[in-house]
Amino acid sequence: MLQCIFLLSDSGEVMLEKQLTGQRVDRSICTWFWEHTVSQGDSPKLQSVIASPTHYLFQVLREGITFLACTQVEMPPLMGIEFLCRVADVLTDYLGSLNEDLIKDNFVIVYELLDEMIDNGFPLTTEPNILREMIAPPNIANKMLSVVTGNSSNVSDILPGATSSCIPWRTTNLKYANNEVYVDLVEEMDAIINRDGVLVKCEIYGEVQVNSHLSGVPDLTLSFANPAVLDDVRFHPCVRFRPWEAHEILSFVPPDGQFKLMSYRVRKLKSSPIYVKPQLTSDAGTCRVSVLVGIRNDPGKTIDSITVQFQLPSCVLSADLNSNYGTVNILANKTCSWTIGKIPKDKAPALSGTLLLETGLECLHVFPTFQVGFRIMGVALSGLKIDKLDLKNLPKPPYKGFRALTRAGEFEVRS
C-alpha cells in the first residue's frame, strides 16, 4: 500500500507531504526523484512507475504539479496511479484549477482531503460528492465569512448520508425548484495520416456527459438509436451492468451535477472532416515547407477552431513561415502554431515558407508531425445517436437537453 504522498511544484519544491503508514518516507526521495526527472531530459512525460533505490514511485503530472506516491511493497501500480489521478481531480474540482499557489494557499484543505481520501495507504473516501459534504470547498462566501467572523471551519460535523447508501455517488435529499438534465455527446477524433496522405487510423473517442439537477432519487434510462456502432465502452459506477448486457440500455441513478456517464470508442472510421497536406522539400541547407488545409468531408456544420501545430526539428536554425489565412506563431520551444479558425469559402488556407538548416546539413532528415485541432459543434462524427431519455421517480417531468460536439483528439499528419 502507499506509504507517502508528496506534492511537488513545477520547480521540484516539495509543497506537501502526507505520511500514510508507520514506515515514514523521508522527503529526500523527492530530491532523488527530481534529479532523476531532470536527468531524463526535458521531456515532461516521465514513466509513471519508477523504481528508485529505496522506494517504488508512482507519479502523475497535472498542470505542472507532480503527485508523487511511494511504496516499498507489491501493490497494483494502477491503483496508486488511479488514486493520484483521483486526488488531482478532486483538488482541481475544489480549487477551480491546479497550480502551486492554489495548493499552498489551501494547504489545510488539501491535508484534510488527503486524510479523508486515504487511510493507511488504502483509499478511503474518493467519491467527490461525499467529500464535498465532509469538507466544504473554498468558495467566496466561505472566505468572506471567515474574514468577517474569523470562524473558518470547513469540516462538516455530520457524516454525509451517502456514506451508508448503496448509491454513494448521490447526495441524499436533493431538492431543486427546476428539474433539468442535459446530455452531451463530446467526441474526439483520433487520426493518423501518413506521409502519402493515407488515413492509416481514424477513430472516435467519445464521452456521454450528463449534467443533472434533479430532486430526490431519480432513475434514468438512456438508450441509443444505434448502439451497434460502439466498439467499446466504459461506465460511471452508477450505470447498471445488467440492462446494458441485455439490451444495451443505460440505466442509472445519476450523481448530482456534471459527470461523465460513459465513454466509448468507435473504430475504423473511413474519413476525416478535413485534410492537411504538408510538403517538405529540402536542398542545399534550406527546406521549403508548404501546408495545405481544406475540407475533405463536409460534416454539415461549420468546422471552427482549426489549428495546425508542429515542432520544428532541432537542426532548424531559423524559420520564415507565412500563411495566406490565419496567423502563424513560432513559440520559444520551436513549436510552430498556425491558427486558422474557420475555413474561408473563397480560398484554401496555405502555409508556406523556408527553414534554414544548421550549417553542414544538406537536407532535413527529421520530419515533423503535424498536430491538427478543430471543433465541430452540433455533430457527433461517430454517428452515434441518442434515442431517448426516460426518467422515473420524479414528481414532474424535467427539462431535457441534448447536445453534440466533435473535436480533434490525437489528430496527426506525418510528413
Next chain:
Amino acid sequence: MFNQFGATAETLSKASTLVFRIGTDAHLYDDPDDVSIAPLLDSRFDSEKCEALKRLLALIAQGFEVSSFFPQVVKNVASQSLEVKKLVYLYLLHYAQKRPNEALLSINYFQKDLGDPNPLVRAWALRTMAGIRLHVIAPLVLVAAGKCARDPSVYVRKCAANALPKLHDLRLEDNTVGIEEIIGILLNDSSPCVVGAAAAAFSSVCPNNLSLIGRNYKRLCEVLPDVEEWGKIVLIGILLRYVVARHGLVKESIMFSLHGTENSRSEKDCSDTNSALDDNGNSNDLYESELTNAVSHCYIEGPAEYLSRLSFMNKDSSEFNYASLTSGKNNDDVKILLQCTLPLLWSNNSAVVLAAAGVHWIMAPVEDLKRIVKPLLFVLRYSNASKYVVLCNIQVLAKAITSLFSPYFEDFFICASDSYQIKALKLDILAYIGYIRDPDRRFATDTVARIGICAQRLPEMSNPCLEFLLALTRQQLTTGEFGSVDAEADILIQAIMSIKSIIQQDPPSHEKVPAARAMVVWMVGEYNSLGDLIPRMLATVLKYLAGCFASEEVETKLQICNTAVKVLLGAKGNDLLTIKMVLIYVLELAKCDLNYDVRDRAHFLKKLLSTYLDSQCLEEETNHPGQHKDSSRLLAENLFGKQNKSVSHEPIDHRFYLPGSLSQIVLHAAPGYEPLPKPCSLRCDDPEMDENGDPYVTDDEDSASESLDEEIASSYSSQHSNVDSSGTDGSEEAGSASEDDDNSHQLIQFSDERKNGASQSASDFGELLSNRALESWLDDQPGFSKPNTSEHSQVRTSSARISIGDIGGQVRPKSYPLLDPVNGNGLRVDYSFSSEISSISPLFICIEVSFKNCSKETMSDITLVDEESGKGKDSVEQSSFSDESSTIPQSNEPNLVSVEEITSLDPGQTMTRSIQVRFHHHLLPLKLAIYCNGKRHPIKLRPDIGYFVKALPMDVEVFTNKESQLRGMFECVRRCTFTDHIKELDKDKGDNSLVEDKFLVICRSLALKMLSNANLHLVSVDLPVAAKLDDATGLCLRFSSKILSTSAPCLITITVEGRCSEPLEMSVKVNCEETVFGLNLLNRIVNFSVEPSHPHV
C-alpha cells in the same frame, strides 16, 4: 480621477491575487512561524487553536520538525470542535511514533470518542487511535476495532476494516487471532463498501488464509460489482488466488493449453533440434508456447524459483500435476468468478479493468480471451496516466498470444505526443503482433520499413528501433524459415536497409554502439549472397571496414574478421581478389591488436585458411570447387557457412509476474510479491472449509508479509512468538498434568521438591499440580485449604457454588529456557515465574532460575548480571508504561536483585537461585548476562504478564462489588474456544464416571490452565444446576488478582457455553482500572486458553 491609485497592470494583478487569497490559509503557509504558536495552542478559543494547528501543519508540509509542540497539541484532542479535532489528529498521526509517551495521554479521549453518538467522531477516533501505532495500546485498538466492526454506521465499519492492517503492522502475535476474527466478520458484512475494505485488510493481514474466503466465496463474487472500485481491485486478486488454490488451473485456459503443446512436442524436442527448426512455420509456435509455458510457471512459482529450477532441471520434468487442473466449463466457482468479473471490464477505473483482465487471462478459456482485448486497449486511450502500465502488461500478453492483439495493431501506432517509454513499448508490441506473426508478409515488410522511418523521424527513438531491428533479424534467423520464401528475404533486406539508414542518419552517435555495429557487420557476412543489392556492395563495405578496423571496438573487430572470411568463401568472380586482399590486410592488422581475443582469432583464421590464402591458383580453385576443396576449406565452410544453424535461441526473458502487479512493471519481485498459490493447495476436504464455528484459522499468514518494520517491531514479533510458543508448552503441560493426575507419584515428588526450594529440570511435564492438592480440591477437604481463602458452598437459584481450596500455591508454573547448553558451553539455564511476592518493591517479580551443568567438567563462578542497569532506560517505549504506572524513580534502581554467585557446579548437578527482576515493561524482555568460567553469555529474560499480578484473596461479595465499580471502559471481553477438557473426558469414559464429573473435569482443567499460567486467586466456581446433563452453559469461574506495581485490582471472570463433550465457547472478561494492562492480560489469557493441550507419551 483614479490617478491617485496609479494602478498599473502589475499591481492590479497583484491586488487581484491578494483579493483571491483573502480568506485562504495563504498567509499561514507563507509565514507559518511569524507569531508564537505555543500560546495560541493554549488559547481558550477554537479559532486560535485552529490557527496554531494550521501553522504547525504548514511547517510539517514544508518539512520542518515541530514535534516539540506535541504535549500542547495532544491536550487539544479534547476539543469539541471537529475542525480542531481533525487538525490535532493530522498532527498526532504525523508525530505519534516519535513521542509515544505523550501520545498515550490522548488514549482516554479516543476511548471516550469511541462512544460518541456521532459516527464521524467514532470513525476518526478509531482511525487515529490505530494510526498512532503504539504497541502498548494495541490491545485497546483491537477491542475498539472489534466494537466498531459491529457499529451501525457503514463508515465506521469501513474504518474498522482499515484499522486492522495498522494493528497487524505492529506484529503483535497475540493479536493475529483477534484481527482475523474481525476480518471474518467484516467480510460477511452486508454493505459492499465494508466488504471492499475488509478485502484490503485481508490481503495485507492474512493473504494466505484462503479458507476465510471459502466460506463466503459465492457471496463475495455476487457482491463484487457493488464493491467500491478500490476494494474491487484487491478482492478480484483474492478471489483469483482462492480459485487457483481450491480448484487449480483451468484446462481450457492458456495456462494449460500450452502445456498440452509442450507435451506433444517434447518428443520432437528430443530429436534433432535442427530438424525441428527447419520444420517450416512451426518454429514460431514453439517459441510462443515455450514462452507462455514460462509465463504460467512464473505465475505459480514466482520467477526466481522457476528460473533456478530451470537451470538444473529439464523443463519437461516440471509439468504440473494434471490432477491439479479443473475444467472451467464444469466448475461453478470458476464460472462465477469469470462471470462476475466480466462487467468489470467496463469499469472506468483502469486498475479494475486490468485486474479483471488478469483473472480472465489466467482462468478463462482461450477462445474467450479476446473479450479482454478491447477493454485493455480502451484504457490506453481513456487514461493517459495508466498507459505505461497497461502497455507493459499488454506486451506480455501479446508476446504469449500474438494473434490476440494483431487485429488491433492500429492502437499501437506511435503518436508524436507519446513519451519515450510508451513509444518503445508500442514498438515492441507492434513488432510482435505485426511483424513476425502477420500472415501478410507484405504488411510485415511495411512494418519494418515503418520502424525504420519512425526511427528517422524521431531521433530519440532511433536507438530502441535499432536494437529492436537487430533483435528481429537475429530472431528471424533462428526460426530457420528464412530464405525459403522470397518475401522473407525482402523483410530482412528491409530490416537491414532500415538499420543502415538509421545509422547513416546519425553516424557519430551510433558509433558508440559497438554491438549494433558488430551486428551489422555480422549481417553483411551472413547474408552476403542475399538479394542482388548486398553482393554488389560487399567489396566496398569490406574495404570500408578494413579501413576503420583499428578504431573499432573488440566486438566489432572480431565480427569483421569473421565476415571477411565468410564473404571470401561465398565470393565469386572479380571481387574475390579484392576480398582476399582485404582479408589478408585485416588479419595482419588483427595480429597486432592489443586484445588477446582478436589476436587469437586472427591466428586461428590465418591457420585455417592458410592453404586457401597462400594458394596461387585461387581462381582455379573456385572455378572447380568440387575437385579442389581441401579439408581446411571444408572446415572453414562448415564453421562459417552453417553458422546460422547453430545460433541459439534468443534468450527469452523468463521473468513474468502476475498481470497488473508492480513486479511486472519493474521486472523484479517487489517485496511482498507472491505468485499464485499452488494449484489445489486448498483441499476441499479441508476441515476448515466446512467448519463454521471456529473462525480462528492461523495459517502461516505472516510468511507473505515482508518485514519492513523497524527493528523494534521485528524484535517485538520474535519475542512474542517465543512467548507464544512457550505458552503452548505451558498449556501442554497443564493438560498433560491433569491427565496424569490420578496416579503419578512423580508429581508429588516434584512438588515437594519445589517446596523445599530445590531445583527442577525444565523438561518434565507433570509438574504442575500435586496430586493430593488436586484431590483435596475436588473432594472439598477444608483441611488442605488455607484459611484465608476458604469458601463455603452456597446454592443459588440456578447455580451451585463450589468451595475450593487455594491451589495457586501448589501449581507449578512452566519453566522457560534462558540459556541453551549449546550456546552456553554446556551450561543450561531455565527460569520459571514464581508466585512469591518480592519483599523489596512491588515492581520486582520473583523468578526461579535453575542452573544445570550439562558438560563433563565442573563449572565455576556462575553469576547472573544486569549489565544495562547503569545505562538507565534504553528506549522511550520501554519506560513509557512504567512511567505511567508508577511514581518510583527507576533510573538509579537496579533491575536485578540478589543473585548469589554459584562458585562451582559439578557435571550433572543442578542448582537453583531465586532472583528478583524488575521488568520495565510487560512486553519487552530484559537483557541480562550470565558469566560462567569467566565467559559472558548474553540472555534475554522475557516477561509473562500473567505474573505481573499477584493473587488477591477476596470473597465473592467483594468480587462482585469491585466488579460493579469497574464497568464500562475498564471492562473488556473476548471469546475463545476451550478444548482441554475433551481429552480428559475421553479418558474418563473408561472409568464410567458420573455425569457430575464432567463438570468437575471442566472446572478442573479450566482452573488448572489459569492458575498454571498466571498468578491468580480462584475466587469461586459456579456450576449450573438443573441444566441438561451434558450442557455446561452457565459454568462460571472467577479469579482475582492485583497488579504488582500499582496494586490495582484485576478481576477475571470466565463463563462457559456449550456441551461438555464438545469444544466450549468461553468468554473471558477482565475488569481492571488500567485498561491497557487489562487488555494485555486478557489477550494472554485467551492465548493460553485456546492452545490445545497435546497428549504426552
